[in-house]
Amino acid sequence: MKLWTSLAGAAAVVLAAASAHAQIDSIKLGTEGAYPPYNYYDASGQLIGFEIDLGNELCRRMEVECEWVAQDWDGIIPALLNGRYDAIIAGMSRTDERREQIAFSNAYTVTPAWFVASAESDLAGLETLEETMAALEGKTIGVQTATIHENFLREELGDGVDIRVYDTQDNLNLDLVAGRLDAGLADATSWQAFLDTEDGAGFAHFGPGLTGADFPVFGEGVGVGLRQGDTELMAMFNDAICSMIEDGTLAAMTTEWFGVDTSTPCEQ
Amino acid sequence: MNFELMGDSILPILRGAQITVMLVATSIAIGFFAGIGMALARLSRNPLVSVPAYAYVFFFRGTPLLVQLFIVYYGFGRADFVKDTVFWAVLKEPFWCAVIALTLNTTAYTSEIIRGGILAVPWGQIEAARACGMSRVLMFRRITMPVAIRQALPAYGNEIILMVKGSALASTVTVMEMTGEAKSIISSTYAPVEIFIVAGSIYLAINFVVTRAVRRLEHRLTPYQRARTEADEKQAGRKIAFAALRGRQAADDIALPQPSSDRPQD
Numbered sequence: 001m002k003l004w005t006s007l008a009g010a011a012a013v014v015l016a017a018a019s020a021h022a023q024i025d026s027i028k029l030g031t032e033g034a035y036p037p038y039n040y041y042d043a044s045g046q047l048i049g050f051e052i053d054l055g056n057e058l059c060r061r062m063e064v065e066c067e068w069v070a071q072d073w074d075g076i077i078p079a080l081l082n083g084r085y086d087a088i089i090a091g092m093s094r095t096d097e098r099r100e101q102i103a104f105s106n107a108y109t110v111t112p113a114w115f116v117a118s119a120e121s122d123l124a125g126l127e128t129l130e131e132t133m134a135a136l137e138g139k140t141i142g143v144q145t146a147t148i149h150e151n152f153l154r155e156e157l158g159d160g161v162d163i164r165v166y167d168t169q170d171n172l173n174l175d176l177v178a179g180r181l182d183a184g185l186a187d188a189t190s191w192q193a194f195l196d197t198e199d200g201a202g203f204a205h206f207g208p209g210l211t212g213a214d215f216p217v218f219g220e221g222v223g224v225g226l227r228q229g230d231t232e233l234m235a236m237f238n239d240a241i242c243s244m245i246e247d248g249t250l251a252a253m254t255t256e257w258f259g260v261d262t263s264t265p266c267e268q
Numbered sequence: 269m270n271f272e273l274m275g276d277s278i279l280p281i282l283r284g285a286q287i288t289v290m291l292v293a294t295s296i297a298i299g300f301f302a303g304i305g306m307a308l309a310r311l312s313r314n315p316l317v318s319v320p321a322y323a324y325v326f327f328f329r330g331t332p333l334l335v336q337l338f339i340v341y342y343g344f345g346r347a348d349f350v351k352d353t354v355f356w357a358v359l360k361e362p363f364w365c366a367v368i369a370l371t372l373n374t375t376a377y378t379s380e381i382i383r384g385g386i387l388a389v390p391w392g393q394i395e396a397a398r399a400c401g402m403s404r405v406l407m408f409r410r411i412t413m414p415v416a417i418r419q420a421l422p423a424y425g426n427e428i429i430l431m432v433k434g435s436a437l438a439s440t441v442t443v444m445e446m447t448g449e450a451k452s453i454i455s456s457t458y459a460p461v462e463i464f465i466v467a468g469s470i471y472l473a474i475n476f477v478v479t480r481a482v483r484r485l486e487h488r489l490t491p492y493q494r495a496r497t498e499a500d501e502k503q504a505g506r507k508i509a510f511a512a513l514r515g516r517q518a519a520d521d522i523a524l525p526q527p528s529s530d531r532p533q534d
Contacts, residue, residue, distance in 0.1 A: 074451050077458045101458050142442075146455030164362070164442045165452060171342075175442075178345025180360055 024233060026065035028085035029055050033070040034168040037193045037257045038091040050257035054108065055089045057249065058224075061240040074145050074167065077101055080225060086233060088225030091187065093148045093212075095219035103228045105237040107221030107264040108244075109254055112209030113149055114191050115141075116176070117183040119204040129214075132207030136161055139182035142172045149185040151217050152210065173199065189258045221264050242266035274462045277453050281463075284449030285470050291363070291435045291445060295370035296428060302371070303378025304413075310383055321379070328376035333434050337369040341441040366438035370431060377427050385420030386412060418489045425482035429475050436471075446470060 031039040031051060039049040047068055059066035069085045080088050080102060094104040115132065117123040123139070126132045133156070140162040143150040153163050164181060166172040169190055176184050177199045184191075188209060194200040212218040224237050244250040250263040309321035328336065344350050344359045358364045389412050397407040439448030450467040454460050 074455050075460065078454075078460050081458070097456070145451065150455075165444075165448075166442060167440060171440075174342050175345060178342070179351060180345060180362075 024062075024064055024236065026067070027059075027087060027233070028067045028069050029059075030069050030071050030076060030080055030085035030088045031055070031090045032073045032076060032168075034073070034170055035091055035190060036169075037189065039089070050109075050253065051089045051091065053253055053257070054244075054250075057244065057253070058237065058240045061243055062236045064236075072167065073147075077225070080227060086226070086230070087237065090225075091190070091222055092225050093219035094221060094223045095148055095151075095217065097151070098219075098225070101228075103226045103230070103234060104223035105226065105234060106241045106267045107223045108241050108250060109189075109258075109262045110211075110221035110264050111188045111258070111262050112211045113152070113185060113218060114188045114205040114209060115183050115185050115207045116191050116195070116203050116205045118176075118179075119202050121182065123183055124204050124206050126206045127208070129208050133157070136183065138162075140164060140180070142166055142175055142181040142184040144169050144172055144186065147186075148218050149187075152215060153185060155217055156215070169194075176203065189262065192259065238268060242268050270459060270462050273457060273459055274466050277450075277457075277463050277466050280449050280453060281446055281467050281470060284444055284446035284467075285474065287363070287438075287443065287445040287448075288432070288435050289474065291366055291370060291438055291443070292428070292431050294367050295374055295435075296431060298367075299371045299374035299378050302375040304382055306375055306379035307382040307386060310379060311386065325376045325379055328373055329380070333369065333373050334437050334440065336373055337366065337437055337441060340369045340372075341365040362438070362442045365441060366435070366443050370435060370438075373434070374427060374431055377430075378424065381420045381423045381427060382416060384423070385416035385418075388419045389415045414489070418486070421482060421486050421489065425479065425486075428478050428482070432471065432474055432478065 031047070033039055033041055033047055035049075037049055039047065039051045042048050047070065052068070055066060055068070069079075071079045071084065073090070076088055076090055076092075077098065079085065088102070092098070092104075094107060098104070115123070115136075123132075123135055126135055136157060137160050141153060141157075142164045143153055143166070145165045145167055150163070150165060153161065157163075164175070166175070169186055172181075172184055172186070173194050175181050183206075188205070191205055195203060195205070210218060212220050224241075226234050226237070241250070244253075245263060245266045251261045254260070254262045306321050306324065309317045310325065312318045312321075340359075341362065344365070350356055350359060359368075393411055393415060394407070397411045402410065435445060436447035438445050439451060442448075444452065446467050450463050454463050457463065
């Protein structure tokens with residue numbers, strides 16, 4: 001009997017050592033690098049943005065080495081599944097559709113979606129959802145590919161509008177300025193970054209801010225995307241995010257980048 | 269491998285294939301004739317004509333198609349002076365911007381291919397044509413161009429294939445051609461391998477048709493290399509017999525045209 005207990009004890013020690021050995025000490029973070037102010041390259045080619053600050057702070061709190069990997073948006077989920085990196089921090093909303101493929105951490109920011117058009121167009125100044133949807137009929141609307149915004153347009157407006165799909169938000173903005181689009185749909189904070197530029201000066205958002213509360217297609221806030229089954233990494237991210245929420249760092253960080261506090265409550 | 273998904277994606281990707289074919293066919297059709305013009309300009313002895321043609325070819329062969337496409341699409345989109353003209357109706361449409369970029373690009377390559385073909389026309393044939401008293405235009409139409417086209421055909425077939433593949437870049441300016449449709453399906457299914465296999469197979473099929481068509485044309489334009497079929501033999505036999513019947517008359521037909529009497533003597 002004593003032999004058995006000592007054997008079990010030895011086994012427990014070995015298992016503990018094994019799991020300690022499996023302790024994650026370095027991870028790769030995937031981001032898009034073309035989505036200001038979330039993540040983008042500055043003029044010197046440096047990756048910056050709210051999520052870059054956030055990711056670096058999360059890594060510091062998780063005590064892991066982090067390396068950033070830039071990946072085009074339309075391949076960002078397949079590349080996570082293929083193991084090019086271990087986590088997506090790229091302004092990705094937590095939707096049911098994506099949950100079929102990947103897992104999400106606690107949300108770290110939540111912002112509404114806005115329609116934006118030229119301030120001189122007949123769309124500007126619309127307020128209610130009903131009149132907005134009616135006025136969009138027959139218009140040409142730009143969205144970024146594979147986003148909640150594209151899904152919303154296809155589901156709610158479908159064939160009634162001409163949907164133009166862009167690889168990046170930057171290119172969408174260029175075409176909005178060029179006048180090829182009547183309107184665009186994207187995240188409010190991303191629009192705000194555009195509206196603050198010289199190009200965006202003549203534009204304004206219209207209609208109500210759209211959220212997951214009204215349309216489930218918008219999901220429940222933005223979280224870190226992880227492979228299903230990476231539960232240990234998930235727990236580490238959740239703890240780190242909640243610690244940033246609780247000590248007010250996240251609120252300060254979102255205010256710094258977005259001008260308003262868009263942080264979320266801890267879900268644990 | 270999800271075969272059901274591959275099956276479901278075929279129809280939407282084929283819809284994109286239509287756009288791909290329209291893009292390439294339009295650009296090739298315009299680019300072929302523009303390319304001949306550019307080749308002649310390049311061969312011109314007048315530097316005012318040949319230097320700009322050289323610069324054009326140098327620019328469009330030396331820069332990536334993607335860059336050219338972005339310059340046409342986003343460049344014209346930013347140029348306010350364009351927006352007040354009738355051209356904006358065309359330049360506003362992503363499809364036509366893609367056609368313009370592809371055409372400008374293929375014109376440069378086509379002109380070099382044709383120029384090579386023209387330079388490779390055997391000197392003896394040109395001399396013979398001159399000796400027959402052909403005018404420059406007639407000689408170009410009957411001798412230089414047919415021989416040059418025949419010589420250039422294999423390289424031109426290559427160019428068409430490159431255009432079919434290059435048209436995939438149009439998806440970056442919101443044209444929903446084959447690659448655009450494939451990317452759009454991938455964005456909701458997250459299955460790049462399956463979808464790109466389907467799209468790649470359709471590109472392969474299109475290029476197979478192009479290859480066969482070019483080879484057929486090559487065969488048609490090269491009578492002396494063609495293995496004589498029975499029908500050919502029969503026809504040839506009939507011609508010889510007919511010529512024999514006509515006797516002297518036939519010999520007269522092939523005689524060189526006599527210099528006209530009103531031509532001043534050298």
